[in-house]
Amino acid sequence: MSRRYLAFVPINEQGMAEENMGVEHSPNILEYIISPEEFRRFCGSGAMERINAACGILLDEYEDDIIPTHGLAAALDIARRPDARLEVITRALEDALRLGTYVSLYL
Helix, strand or coil, rough: CCCCEEEECCCCCCHHHHHHHCCCCCCCEEEEEEHHHHHHHHHHHHHHHHHHHHHCCCCEECCCCCEEEHHHHHHHHCCCCCCCCCCHHHHHHHHHHHHHCCCEEEE
């Protein structure tokens, strides 16, 4: 079985509560499936380390974390860099910024 890389974006307060409780499927949470190729680009381009530094978080291959609301704009700038090519992660960050929530990454 191949490993799955996921991102979740709550769309409202109910979604934030559900995501915090570990609810996986909800109409209040957007789900994004990150391909193994995009995950390799996320790691290999240095984007993960730059997002960690910009947001004060610890994402790595074995650590899940949240990109908080206050870090979304910086993370989005990093994800949009041409060397990163992070299409799914970029969409999740754009949606979270638009909704005023956050991105949970399960790597």
